Amino acid sequence: MMGPRQEAQPALFYEFSLEDHVPQDHLLRSIDRFVDLSSIRSYLADFYSHTGRPSVDPELLIRMLLVGYCFGIRSERRLCEEVHLNLAYRWFCRLDLSDCVPDHSTFSKNRHGRFRESELLRHLFDTTVARCIEEGLVSGQRMAIDASLIEADANKQNSTPKEDWDAGQIDPANAPRAVREYLATLDEAAFGAASEVQPKFTSHSDPASQWTAARKGPAFFSYSDNYLIDTDHGVIVDVEATRSIRQAEVGSTKTMLKRVKAKFDLHPERLIADTAYGTAPMLGWLVDQKIAPHIPVFDKSGRSDGTWTRADFEWDAENDQYICPEGHELKQFRRNYSDPNRGPSGKGTARYRALKEVCQACPSKPKCCPNADARKITREEHEDARQVARDIAKTDQYVISMKLRKKVEMLFAHLKRILGLNRLRLRGPCGANDEFILAATAQNLRKLAKVLPAPQKPRTA
Structure with missing residues (x-):
């Protein structure tokens, strides 16, 4: 009833x-x-x-x-x-x-x-990372780096085109907090000093945010959330907010690697990243730091007309020259200079040339330099480091690293879909940094809870 x-x-x-x-x-x-x-x-x-x-x-x-x-x-x-x-x-x-x-x-x-x-939030994040290390979730041997765009709390209707924007006219005394933070970061490598190129539009409410169309859709104002993770369990060991441009994102890698070395004495054996981080200066710095770059080389030396590329020429480091497929030498200098300023400097881009008479008589000239009298090849300052990365890309460990790199992308997917951080609520570089640090702390805590769940107590009747 x-x-x-x-x-x-x-x-x-x-x-x-x-x-x-x-x-x-x-x-x-x-x-x-x-x-x-x-x-x-x-x-x-x-x-x-x-x-x-x-x-x-x-x-x-x-x-x-x-x-x-x-x-x-x-x-x-x-x-x-x-x-x-x-x-x-x-x-x-x-x-x-x-x-x-x-x-x-x-x-x-x-x-x-x-x-x-x-800097309490940074202290809180570091405490969480230290606990992950203590629990054995971080070895520090293999790390991965990547960045993701997070939409800023700014609107295009409240912005100014770059030709009309003048930061010198802003009065810091009467400016909002986000604008004062923008003025304070004009000389920082992660923001104002990352590039001399001015964005197409600058937001009035959050001028440090970057106008970008990197998602191949409608452009918007954003910040970049940069993660450095340990690939053992996907623990975030450092996080940094930057402008949404490649130079700032790549530059943050050095900042985060130095910080984890100073705070936790973590020095990775290898660093895993995508092609955006495969620039010559970045690869050169990693090799100097004894870190193996498991990174695709950012290389634009390829040719679309079917002629021989630089990869078809053999590098002879002992004699500082290239050898073409026909066995001819391409040298940078063919005599000793009495003036040291005219000789090899060891810095910047070097240009190696073949002899004109050799190229003119070569039967492979149509495959090599059909529109030039002689073949020329440029070699960048960090070409040795680029070759190290190319050699690593041929190994089985590199294939494994490319699979491990997806762990960073999974963390960003979790950040946006589960934690709901698709758009920032706070403005300015400090506001973006606070939100990114808190979100990374939450992700690490959830990782600890997932890997090491609390013991279940038996229910009492």
Whole structure:
């Protein structure tokens, strides 16, 4: 038969435990085991006043931010509502049923103030990476690098074409925060100094963002999220925000490799990346650092007319010359110069030439230089490093590396589809950096929770 109508009967006293109402297999239970915020208060001590009204516990704010980024809650207003309603979120944030949730404006005040000044979010990320190393998820032998475009909080309707933009006319005293950050990064390699080429449009609200059409669709303003990962378990060991241009993305590789070496003493045996990172200076730097470049060479020396390319000529390093398929020599200099400034410098691009009379009498001239009197070949400064990369590309280990490189792309797919970071909410280089660091921290915590889940307690009757 039909049971009685269910009606809530208010009681005078309740016996309620949050611990009992959070499932044993909940993701936050596993994540909580790896969140160590015991040092936050001492880390921020110098950024708080000794007088005045007590502030909101910084550990509570960080735990709430971690909840937001781990579960793709992009709005801080909504985050406060979810923490207020969700028992598991309250348990993770150490809030009892009667405790009040901080107002959403508290996050902005702390983010733009003491969190950013103290680089607390970077400290939190480094602590998480250190825990991954401690748990054996990072060996540091094989690393991969890549970048992904994240749309900025900017609109083309509020922008200026490059011919009308003049940064010198901006008054920093009256400019918004994002504009002041843009002015402060004009000389940084990751932003203003990455390239002398001015973008087609510059946003008024976030001028540091890059106008780009790299996705082969409608152009938009964006930042690049750069990940350096360890390929053993796909742990992110460093993250950096840059302009969305190749020079800035490639330049961030050096920054991140130096940082992980200084902080965690990680020096990879090999670095895996796509062709965008296969430029001659980048390959030369990696070889100098004793890092094997498992990277396709960025090479435009090929020819489309069917004639011999530079790859068809043999390099004779001992005699500093090329040997053509017919056995003739192409030299850079054919006599010794008394003036050292006219001789080989060892820097920049060198040009090697065959003798005109040799090429004119050669039967293979139509295959070699049909439209020139003699064959010329240019050799870049870091051509030896490029050859190292070409030789590595012929090995079986390179094939494995190209498969491992997909782990970076999988992390970016997870970042956008699961964590919902398709578009930034914060503006300016600092805002983009804060969001990228928090998202990478959340991904590492989720990785720890997946690989090392919390032990399940048997249910009591």
